[in-house]
Amino acid sequence: MDALTRRVVGDVAFPGGWGGRVRWLLERHGNRIAWVGLALYVLYATSILGFTPARFWAGLGHGWAFLARLFPPDFASRWADIQHDMLESLEIAVLASVFGILASLPLGLLAARNLMPAYVTWPVRLLISVSRSFHPVIVGILFVKAIGFGPFAGVLTLAVASVGFIGKLFTEAIEEISLRQVEAVRATGASFPNVLIFGVIPQVTARFVGFSLYQLDSNLRNSTILGIVGAGGIGGTLLAAFQRFDYSIVCAIVLVMIALIMVGEMLSEQVRKLFQ
Amino acid sequence: MSPRDEREWQRFTPRERALRSGVYLAMAVAFGLALKNIEIVPEFLADTPTQVADLLLRMWPVDWRFLAFTAVAAMVETIHIATLGTLATLIVAFPLGVLAARNIVASPAVRFGAKLCLVASRSVNSLVWALFFVAVFGPGALAGTVAITFRSIGFVGKLLGEALEEVAPGPVEAIVAVGAPWSSVFLKGYWPQVKPAFLSIALLRWDINVRESSVLGLVGAGGIGLVLDSAINVFQWRAVAAVLVAILAVVLLAEVVVTFLRTRII
Numbered sequence: 001m002d003a004l005t006r007r008v009v010g011d012v013a014f015p016g017g018w019g020g021r022v023r024w025l026l027e028r029h030g031n032r033i034a035w036v037g038l039a040l041y042v043l044y045a046t047s048i049l050g051f052t053p054a055r056f057w058a059g060l061g062h063g064w065a066f067l068a069r070l071f072p073p074d075f076a077s078r079w080a081d082i083q084h085d086m087l088e089s090l091e092i093a094v095l096a097s098v099f100g101i102l103a104s105l106p107l108g109l110l111a112a113r114n115l116m117p118a119y120v121t122w123p124v125r126l127l128i129s130v131s132r133s134f135h136p137v138i139v140g141i142l143f144v145k146a147i148g149f150g151p152f153a154g155v156l157t158l159a160v161a162s163v164g165f166i167g168k169l170f171t172e173a174i175e176e177i178s179l180r181q182v183e184a185v186r187a188t189g190a191s192f193p194n195v196l197i198f199g200v201i202p203q204v205t206a207r208f209v210g211f212s213l214y215q216l217d218s219n220l221r222n223s224t225i226l227g228i229v230g231a232g233g234i235g236g237t238l239l240a241a242f243q244r245f246d247y248s249i250v251c252a253i254v255l256v257m258i259a260l261i262m263v264g265e266m267l268s269e270q271v272r273k274l275f276q
Numbered sequence: 277m278s279p280r281d282e283r284e285w286q287r288f289t290p291r292e293r294a295l296r297s298g299v300y301l302a303m304a305v306a307f308g309l310a311l312k313n314i315e316i317v318p319e320f321l322a323d324t325p326t327q328v329a330d331l332l333l334r335m336w337p338v339d340w341r342f343l344a345f346t347a348v349a350a351m352v353e354t355i356h357i358a359t360l361g362t363l364a365t366l367i368v369a370f371p372l373g374v375l376a377a378r379n380i381v382a383s384p385a386v387r388f389g390a391k392l393c394l395v396a397s398r399s400v401n402s403l404v405w406a407l408f409f410v411a412v413f414g415p416g417a418l419a420g421t422v423a424i425t426f427r428s429i430g431f432v433g434k435l436l437g438e439a440l441e442e443v444a445p446g447p448v449e450a451i452v453a454v455g456a457p458w459s460s461v462f463l464k465g466y467w468p469q470v471k472p473a474f475l476s477i478a479l480l481r482w483d484i485n486v487r488e489s490s491v492l493g494l495v496g497a498g499g500i501g502l503v504l505d506s507a508i509n510v511f512q513w514r515a516v517a518a519v520l521v522a523i524l525a526v527v528l529l530a531e532v533v534v535t536f537l538r539t540r541i542i
Contacts, residue, residue, distance in 0.1 A: 042363065045356040049417040049498070059413035066412050091310035098307050133527045134520070137403065137491040141508060146327040151314050156324065225401045228494065235403075239495075242407050250407075258399040274295055 066247070073255055074248035081237055082253055086260060089233035092154040092226070093219040099155065100162020100219075101212050107163060108170025109196065114179065128171070132164030136222045140231040151232030158219045158226070165218070169211045170204070177203040209275045213268040220264045224257050335517035343518035346503055351522045354499035357417055357492065358485035361424025366478055369429045373436030380440060380466070394437070398430030402488045406497040417498030424489055428481050439473040440466060475541055479534045486530045490523050 026033070075082070110116055111124040139160050143153040177200060185199035227235025234253060241249040288296070375381050375390035406423035413419045448465035456464070493501025500519060507515040 038363075042360065045360050049353065049356055049360070049421070051418050051421075055413065055418060059409075059418070063412045066408075087313070091314050094306050094310040095314060130524075133524050135487050135491045137494065138504070138520070138523070141494075141504075142328075142331065145508070146331045147320060147324055152316055152320060155314060155316070221399075221401060225403045228403060238404065239407070242411065247411075254400065254404060257404075258396065261399045262395065271299055274292065274299065 069247040070251040072248065073251035074246075075252045075256075078237070078241075078249055078252075082234070082256055085227070085234040085237045086256055088151055089223040089227075089235075090220065090260070092151050092158060092223040092231075092233055093216060095155045096158030096162060096219050096223070097212065097216040099159040100215065101166060103159065103163050104167040104170050105208075107167045108174055109200075111167065111171040112174035114175050114177075115200070125171070128164060128167040130164075131160050132168065136161045137225065137229055140226045140229045144230045149230040149232075154223060154226045154231035154233055157231055158222055161222065162215050162219060166211045166215045170208060173204045173207045173211075174200060206275060210272055213272050217264055217268045221261055224261070331513070334513040335520075337514065338517040338521055339512070339514035340518065342507075342512075342515045343522060346515075347500065347518050347522040350493075350500040350503045350519075351490075351526050353417060354489045354501075355486060355526065357420045357424060357499050358482060358489040361421045361489065362428060362478065362482045362485050364421070364425040365428035365432055365481065368425065369432035369436060370474075372429065372433040374440065374462075376433060376437035377440035379443065379445070380462075390433070390437075394430040394433040396430070397426055397428075398434065400427065402427035403491065403495060406492045406495050410496045415496035415498075420489060420492040420497035420499055423492060423497055424485050427488070428485060431484075432477055432481055435477045436470065436474055439470045439477070443469045476538060479537055483530050483534045487527055490526075 107124055107128060111121050111128060113121050136157050140153065140157040143156050147153055147156070181203065182195060182199040185195050190198065223233050224238075225233075225235045227233040227237065228239045230236065234257060238250065238253045238257075241247075241253060372390050372393055376387055376394060378387065381387050381390075402423050405426045406420060409419035409422045409426075413422065443466055447469070448461060451461050451465045489499050489501075490504075491501045493499045493503065494505050496502070500523060504516065504519045507519060
């Protein structure tokens with residue numbers, strides 16, 4: 001094929017020059033390219049992180065030995081500690097949810113763009129997103145450093161996490177309301193608080209209850225690990241048991257944790273049904 | 277006026293009202309008990325803003341050198357952990373999600389088994405999984421990746437199972453009616469209907485995993501948490517601030533990436 005033919009055939013097959021060629025390649029082989037890219041990424045990332053099959057298989061061997069040491073669980077020897085710390089986790093979750101929800105209600109109203117001017121919504125939205133950006137454990141470390149060890153740091157941590165999540169959900173729920181009812185209430189000459197109470201709140205109550213229960217559930221899950229950084233609850237006992245290689249106690253704690261979380265999930269499901 | 281006209285319209289049945297009041301009462305009691313047991317010292321509460329402000333002041337100015345040389349590299353490792361963990365999750369969660377769907381698997385025993393695996397996976401926090409896998413694989417990114425995988429399987433599997441259960445039965449029945457083998461029924465009947473949901477769940481979980489993998493290092497499972505932990509232990513608050521900036525940047529970036537990919541592929 002001489003240069004001229006190649007150019008002509010090329011131009012017919014790939015109208016639009018190089019951009020056309022790339023587009024043709026993506027249309028024809030896009031899926032294959034994506035899979036190859038994914039495989040290359042996996043190879044690259046596993047080599048960067050130092051994963052080797054040898055290490056993995058050795059780990060699986062350790063895993064069996066580890067499982068054998070986990071069972072049977074030892075509930076008896078530290079039952080008083082487990083009970084006390086589990087209750088503490090539960091209390092942290094309850095308090096944090098209440099404080100978080102109380103703080104989120106006004107913040108959600110202030111951040112709703114259909115009710116407030118932009119100079120109010122922007123700072124509040126920023127506050128809510130920053131509260132959501134960090135994992136509760138990181139916020140927990142900072143609170144522990146600032147105000148000392150103990151469950152109080154845990155309560156503040158999860159309250160911040162709650163503001164980040166339900167503050168956002170509240171805002172979205174309020175932005176989705178029908179404005180007709182709000183206008184109707186406003187047309188009667190109602191004051192702003194009355195517009196909120198009779199025009200806005202009734203439209204979002206059911207969803208708020210759902211979000212709050214979800215948050216309580218999520219706070220319960222997180223309150224079980226905050227102890228790892230010293231913010232109270234069962235996590236501290238769990239970490240201590242790991243560090244002493246007391247794996248049968250670890251197993252007992254994790255089983256109690258799973259039971260508590262499952263009961264919490266079932267209860268919140270029932271309550272959510274009741275309020276729908 | 278007849279007695280009939282005096283009847284008042286009530287939105288809820290007496291049972292509903294009693295149950296709701298019961299829930300309110302239980303919440304109030306739980307709140308009161310918790311408040312009593314946790315013992316929030318009013319002086320500490322009043323002091324909190326001062327203490328937090330003091331900590332924030334010690335973090336300023338951010339140690340930009342530390343950010344550029346140490347935090348960025350650790351954050352890249354964190355992203356690798358989150359991504360590899362999510363990819364491994366998809367491989368394991370897919371069959372479990374299928375096995376948990378009521379309209380695909382007829383046997384209640386199999387469904388229960390699959391659901392039990394999914395619930396167990398979700399009920400253990402990723403940090404607790406990380407503690408386990410550090411004990412198994414030793415400290416490092418491998419433990420973190422496997423921990424992320426084990427925590428995410430329950431999430432992805434549950435949501436995939438629910439998406440499969442909501443599939444419209446029409447196309448599936450049509451394919452079954454022509455005598456297609458099971459693989460074709462799944463690939464042409466179920467999969468096209470749940471593909472957008474599956475991709476969206478995977479993206480959502482990747483976003484969550486980026487956040488979660490940033491703390492795994494606190495228990496020795498690799499990533500930026502390790503750097504954060506050592507900076508905090510020596511009270512290098514300006515380095516801590518650098519780590520926080522790196523995490524914040526990556527979390528925001530992950531949100532942008534997820535939003536972009538969602539509009540492109542779904």
